[in-house]
Amino acid sequence: MEVYRVGGVVRDELMGRGSEDADHVVVGAGPKDMRRRGFRPVGRDFPVFLHPVSGEEYALARTERKQGRGYHGFVFHTGPDVTLEDDLARRDLTINAMARSADGRLIDPFDGRRDLIDRVLRHVSPAFREDPVRILRLARFAARFPDFRIARQTLKLCRGMVREGEVDHLVPERVWQEMSRALMEHSPARFIEVLRETGALAVLLPEVDRLFGVPQAPEYHPEIDTGIHTLMVLEQSALLDAPLAARFASLVHDLGKGLTPRDQWPRHRGHEKAGLAPIRAVSDRLRVPAECRELALLVGELHLHAHRALELRPGTVVTLFESLDVYRRPQRLTPFLQACEADWRGRKGLEHRTYPQADFLRDALEASASVNARAFVEQGLKGPAIARALREARIASVAALRSR
Known part of the structure; x- marks a missing residue:
């Protein structure tokens, strides 16, 4: 029985980066051997075990054979006869197909270290084409390492x-598992770019794909192309260190522009409302978590209100807060504003402009949320009368803030 560290931990070590990946491959053992040593089995498709002390994953060396379409069409084989090189050969990219032995020796049968030095994302073998998830993983690693290029043959393979x-x-x-991880990478726009380069974007996210080539009014969008704007907004969301929900909202906030009739270009009146249906379609199709779906719908519908916050009447500001439900869920305001700020800055030549709307809306929420309904109860008001008085007091608090 031999144990090797494999994959991400070896790659990141060679790059001088910290790594949360601590995967191991076990050669020369079977499931009974692992259980006898106290390892706990967790794998469903193939034998994976958790170390009895550290909890790290240890997988038996395996080979795989394609037997159907898609991600689940594989038959796996494990056994003492499977070598480390056999196991590494089934991996996706050369930079992920390296291992270290217990004595520190690097095992690199596919020149992953050279590709790290040259900053190239390259498939290990033609078996790459058997698993479509590898296209998503390739795009995700491009988002993690945006200064890496993709090998020409790898792109050709993906397109095929x-x-x-x-x-x-x-x-x-x-799809959502890989996409959600990619959105949280250093350059999430690169994920979308690679999917588009391979043709996969039109299959997986046609609502986003159709944004490319759709013009916008140049006085507001010097970059003109809606798809380019979407990529710029995604990059700004990463620069703002926004959470997943805000980054997903940044990706889909302008889907309505893809539905604007050509004879109305480059204007997109009503794109906010028009975009709600495709946002729901994407969320339903990919089974996006409720938190991401809800914020995306709110950003899609209300981001222009946020942009005009300094011009809105106090009553309209309170209506915005009510639409966002931030009096009950104040934690929602920050990711909403991050997505709106990313949209504000995601424009050619305007990437560094300030967004004072965010500070104003935070202050306005703090002021209006401090109004307590108890005072109106003590005045003897009941039911709808309390709600009306509370709303009027909130409006007054925003007006007072505006007049300072």
């Missing part, structure tokens, strides 16, 4: 997979 319909068989949960 798309043409052959492999991407059509991806299950929604797996």
Whole structure:
């Protein structure tokens, strides 16, 4: 029985980066051997075990054989006869197909270290084409390492997979799993760019794909192209260190512009309302978590209100807060404003402009939320009368803030 550290932990170590990946491959053992040593089995498709002390994952070396379409069409084989090189050969990218032995020796049969030095994302073998999830992983690693280029043959392979319909068989949960991780990477726009380069974006996110080539009014959007604007907004959301919900909202906030009739270009009147249906469609299809879905819908509908916050009447500001439900859920305001600020800055030449609207809305919420309904109860008001008085007092507090 030999144990090797593999994959991300080896790659990140060679890059001088910290790593949360601590995966191990076990060669020369079977499930009984692992259980006898106290390892706990957790794998469903193939044997993976948790270390009895550290809890780290230890997987038996395995090979795989394609037997159907999509992500689940594989048969796995494990056994003492499977070598480390056999196991590494089934991995996606050369930079993820390296291992270290217990004595520190680097095992690198596919020149992953060279590709790290050259900053290249390259597939390990033609078996890459058997698993469409690898296109998503390739795009995710491009988002993590935006200064890496993708090997020409790897892009060609991915495009062939798309043409052959492999991407059509991806299950929604797996797409969202990779997409949500990619959105939290250093350059989430690169994820979308790679999917578009391979043709997979049109299959997985046609609502986003159709934004490219749709013009916007140049006085507001010097970058003109709506797809380019969307990528810029995504990058700004990362610079703001926004959470996942805000980054997803940044990705889909302008989907309504993809539905604007050509004879109305470059204007997109009413795109906020028009975008709600495609946002729901994407969220439903990918089974996006409720928190992300809800914020995306709010940003899609209300981001222009936030942009005009300094011009809105106090009553309209309170209406905005009510629409966001931030009197009951104040924690929602920050990610909403982060997505709106990303949209405000996601424009060519305007990436560094300030967003005073955010500070004003935070102060306005603090002032209006401090109004207590108890005073109106003590005055003898009841039911709807309390609600009306509370709202009027909140409006007055915003007006007082505006007059300072």
